[in-house]
Amino acid sequence: MKEIGGYFELQLRKGEHYHKEAVRLNTARNCLEYILKAKKYRKIYIPYLNSEVIWEPIKKLGLESEFYSVDFNIDPVFDKELAKDEVFLYSDIYGIKCNTVEKLVRRFGKQLIVDNTHAFYSRPYEGIDTIYSPRKFFGLPDGAYLYTDTLLDEVFEQDMAIPHMTHLMKRIEYGNAGAAYQDYLDYCASLINQPIKRMSNLANALLANIDYENLKQRQISNFKYLHSILGKDNIYEFDNFPDDTCPLSYMFYSENTNLREKLIDNKIFVSTYWKATLDLVEKDSDEYRIVNYLLPLPCDHRYEEEDMRRIIDVIYS
Numbered sequence: 419m420k421e422i423g424g425y426f427e428l429q430l431r432k433g434e435h436y437h438k439e440a441v442r443l444n445t446a447r448n449c450l451e452y453i454l455k456a457k458k459y460r461k462i463y464i465p466y467l468n469s470e471v472i473w474e475p476i477k478k479l480g481l482e483s484e485f486y487s488v489d490f491n492i493d494p495v496f497d498k499e500l501a502k503d504e505v506f507l508y509s510d511i512y513g514i515k516c517n518t519v520e521k522l523v524r525r526f527g528k529q530l531i532v533d534n535t536h537a538f539y540s541r542p543y544e545g546i547d548t549i550y551s552p553r554k555f556f557g558l559p560d561g562a563y564l565y566t567d568t569l570l571d572e573v574f575e576q577d578m579a580i581p582h583m584t585h586l587m588k589r590i591e592y593g594n595a596g597a598a599y600q601d602y603l604d605y606c607a608s609l610i611n612q613p614i615k616r617m618s619n620l621a622n623a624l625l626a627n628i629d630y631e632n633l634k635q636r637q638i639s640n641f642k643y644l645h646s647i648l649g650k651d652n653i654y655e656f657d658n659f660p661d662d663t664c665p666l667s668y669m670f671y672s673e674n675t676n677l678r679e680k681l682i683d684n685k686i687f688v689s690t691y692w693k694a695t696l697d698l699v700e701k702d703s704d705e706y707r708i709v710n711y712l713l714p715l716p717c718d719h720r721y722e723e724e725d726m727r728r729i730i731d732v733i734y735s
Contacts, residue, residue, distance in 0.1 A: 428620075428623075430623050430624065430626070430627040431626075431627045432626060432627075433626045433627060433628070433629075434626055435622075435625050435626055436538070436539070436552075436625075436628070436630045437550060437563040437565075439565070440550070440563035440564055440565050441563070441564040441565075441566065441569070442561070442562075442563060442616060442617035442622065443561075443562050443563075443564055443574075443614060443615065443616060443617060444560045444561065444562065444577040444612060444614070444615040444616065444617060444618070445551075445560065445562050445609055445612060446471075446533075446535050446549050446550070446551040446562040447471045447472060447474050447475055447609075448475070448562065448612065448613075448614040448615070449549040449550075449562050449563070449564040450472055450475050450476075450507075450531070450533075450549060451474075451475030451478065451479065451614055452564055452566070452570060452614055453531055453547045453549075453564070453566055453568075454475060454476070454479055454481060454505075455479065455570060456566065456568040456569065456570050457505065457547070457568055458503070459481065459503055459504065459505045460481065460482060460501075460503040460504065461481060461482040461483065461484065461501070461503065461504045461505075462476060462481055462482075462483050462484075462504070462505050462506075462507055462531075463483070463484050463485075463486050463496070463498075463500075463504070463505070463506045463507065464476070464483055464484070464485060464486070464507045465485070465486055465487075465488055465494070465507070465508065465509060466485045466486070466487055466488070466695050466698050466699050466705050467488050467492070467509075467511065467692055467695055467705045467708060467709070468507075468509050468533070468692060468695070469691070469692060469694075470692075470694040471609075472507070472533075474610070474611065478611075485698065487699075487703070487704070487705065488704065488705065489704050490654075490704040490707065490708070491655070491657070492511050492515055492518070492708070493515075493518050494508060494518075494522070500526065500529050504529065505529050505530070505531055506522070506526050506529060506530050506531070507530075507531045507533060508522050508530065508531070508532060508533065509533035509535070509536065510532065510533065510534050510536055510537040510540060511536055512536050512665050512666050512667055512669055512714065513534075513536045513537035513538070513539075513540065513663065513664060513665045513666045514656055514657060514659055514663065514665050514669075515537075515657065515659075516537065516540055516657075516659055516660070516663060517657050517658070517659060518657070519532055519540075519543075520543075523543045523546055527545075527546075528545055528546065528547075530546055530547070531546075531547045531548075531549070532546055532547070532548040532549070533549050534548055534549060534550050535549060535550065535551035535554055536554060536665075536666040537550075537664075537666070538550055538551075538552055538554065538555045538664070539630075539634050539662075539663075539664040540663070540664075542565040545567055546565070547564070547565065547566045547567075548564070548565040548566075549562065549563070549564055550562060550563040550564075552625060554666060555633075555666070555718065556624070556625075556628060557586050557589075558586075558621050558624055558625070559579035559580075559582035559583050559586065559618060559620060559621055559624075560577045560579060560582055560615075560617060560618050560621045561617045561618070561621035561622075561624075561625060562617070574613075574614050574615055574616050575613070575615050575616070576615060576616040576617075576618060576619070577615040577616065577617060577618040577621075578618055579618035579619070579620035579621055580620075581608070582605055582608070583620075584598065584601045584604075584605070585598040585599075585601035585602040585604075585605050586598075588601055595687065632719075633719035634662075634664050634719070636719040637664050637665075637717060637718050637719045638662070638663070638664050638665075639723075640668075640717035640718070640719075640721055640722075640723070640725075640726050641664075641665050641668050641717045643717075643723055643726045644668040644670075644715060644717055644726050644729065644730070645668065647730050648668070648670055648730060648733070652669075652670050652671055653671050654669050654670070654671040654712060656669075665717070666714070666718075667689075667714035667715055667716060667717060667718075668714070668715040668717045669712050669713070669714055669715075670712070670713045670715050670733070671711055671712050671713070672711060672713060672733075673711050675710075677713065677733065678690070678713060680732060681713070681715075681729070681732055681733075684728075684732045686715075686716065686728070686729055686732060687716065688713050688714060688715060688716070689714055690709070691709065691714065692705075692709050693709070695709050696709055696710075715729055716729070
């Protein structure tokens with residue numbers, strides 16, 4: 419029976435999810451586990467250039483796996499034919515490889531899993547298993563989306579958001595990331611070996627509270643502004659992706675090994691993705707160059723043009 423009256427809960431706008439038709443789970447890695455269990459694959463091909471968290475469900479399920487390389491344009495280097503019980507995982511890294519995803523859909527069909535954790539706003543292809551991680555784009559305690567045509571006949575426990583909130587609340591209260599960085603690391607550690615759960619009530623409410631189109635346009639605008647200035651000195655060439663594509667970050671290539679530290683010293687926090695990849699590839703490989711020298715400059719919806727200008731000034735100073 420619905421309660422009427424009493425104290426107020428956290429006041430949120432009752433809007434809609436961006437991915438309304440997706441299965442709502444707790445983490446992206448558990449979306450992958452869900453697919454692998456539902457489709458009963460024997461073997462999965464995974465890129466060297468990816469987060470080690472995807473190894474977790476593969477090991478948990480005891481699946482055979484094989485790495486494949488990508489080139490400097492983040493396109494797969496892969497010439498094998500898939501057996502019926504094999505699947506190919508491709509990640510739209512930084513949210514700029516939608517053209518490559520389209521080619522792989524034509525090539526592999528339903529034996530493709532698209533990892534769109536960096537491409538929240540990219541729409542899925544019908545019948546293609548696709549994973550999204552809204553936590554890469556918004557401040558959330560948990561939550562991931564999965565598009566699949568094969569559902570598990572299991573009842574999953576619902577995640578609880580409160581244990582995952584400390585770093586989010588402290589950043590608001592103290593006004594800076596450093597105040598809760600250890601809490602954030604603890605939060606990341608707490609996600610290891612989590613069972614598949616349904617998205618928490620709070621994450622559900624928060625994701626129905628977001629003005630998606632406004633935030634998307636702000637992020638695209640920031641990306642384009644950075645590219646309008648830095649593009650002439652950036653040797654990384656972007657695909658000719660559609661104008662409404664919303665990248666996660668602006669990828670600026672620099673072999674100046676001090677630049678990342680310089681940006682961080684100026685409180686411009688540049689992530690280092692896929693550190694585990696460096697233990698798997700040769701130092702002259704494209705993956706090694708991408709991890710070490712392709713800097714993901716922040717350009718998300720929290721920032722304005724003046725913030726992008728500050729990033730540019732630090733790079734050229």
